[in-house]
Amino acid sequence: MQNVICNVEALTEMADTLWYVRLKPEMAVDFLPGQYLLVVMAEDDKRPFSIANTVTKDETLELHIGATPDNTYAVQVLKRMQDQGKIEVQLPAGKAHLRADSQHPVILMAGGTGFAYTRSILQQLLADGFKQPIFLYWGVRFAQHLYADEEMKAWADEHPQLTYIPVVQNADAQWQGRSGLVHEAIMDDFLSLHDYDVYVAGRFEMAGVAREAFKEKGVVAEQLFGDAFEFI
Template identity: 80%
Template sequence: MQKVTCSVEALEEMAEALWYVRLKPELSVDFLPGQYLLVVMADDDKRPFSIANTVNEEGVLELHIGAGPDNTYAMQVLKRMQEQGQIEVQLPAGKAHLRSDSRHPVILMAGGTGFAYTRSILQQMLADGLHQPVFLYWGVRFEDNLYADQEMKTWAAEHKELTYVPVVQNGDEHWQGHTGLVHEAIMEDFPSLAGYDIYVAGRFEMAGVAREAFKEKGVEADHLFGDAFEFI
């Protein structure tokens, strides 16, 4: 992996305890859609964050970081970025990147800021031209956590092959969409998952439950991708 120092070009709160970060590496970097980087806090302390965009002419890296007062793991990273204006990262990391040569229909499943992972993959697929149906399911606890909702609605309106399905676990009386857990919404909407490429990002517990549930719906193991599966 390449180690590079990045200047912090933007650090903005998108929603409560959700931060957008834009980094500018001092050297050009390369990665595949869906890969992640490691923020180097120390030689023995490297913290993973999904890259939310694809390789671009500007050479920037975008991150979506969930960080509240009770999440010191992420807050320490943001604090260093704020105080120093730069951060050292290693990349690329992760095996659950886009399989761009596949023509299977695709399901992208994200929990919370795992959306960053699915956004990188989707952004590349849109740039290449959608050659198959793509379904993006984004699960959050509250509607306010859908920080990129308008962007996703715009993309879905512009591309007939793309279906965007937000899922709110704790929807209020005004919420009209899916409620509950995001993997359960997928289970309800698809009689079978055979023949689909499925990409998963979110908490390890969520990924583990989804993997077992999707097996019951016929997903092939070599068509189910998620970096969490390397650890659980």
């Protein structure tokens, strides 16, 4: 991995307590879709965040950071970016990156800002002209947290192989889509996961529950990817 100083080009609130960050590294960087970076707060304090884009010509790095007032882990990172206008990062990290040589249909499952991970993979699949079906399931607690809903609808309209399914856990009367837990939506929609590559991002407890549930649907262990699985 390489350490690099990045200038903060953008830091804006996308939705309540959800922030978009765009970083410009001071040297060229390389990573695979689905990998993450570590924000270096101190030598013994490095904090992981998924990269929400693929390698681009302008070499920027996009992050989606959830930062509620009680989440000092993320709030401190945002404050340093705001105060200093730059941040040190270490990258690339993560083994749950896109398997670009696979031709299995793909299921992407994201919880909350885990969407950043799936967005990077999806962006690369579409750029590569991947023809197999792609299913993106994005689970959030409240509908207002679907901060990239319009973007994903537009991508699905443009790419017939992509199906986008947002799932709201605490849906109100105005919500017209799927509700409940995101992994249960996948369980309901597929008789078997045996023939799919499945990529998972979100809270560790969610990833653990999904892994056990997907085993019941026949997912192949070598085709189930999620960096959380390295730790649980």
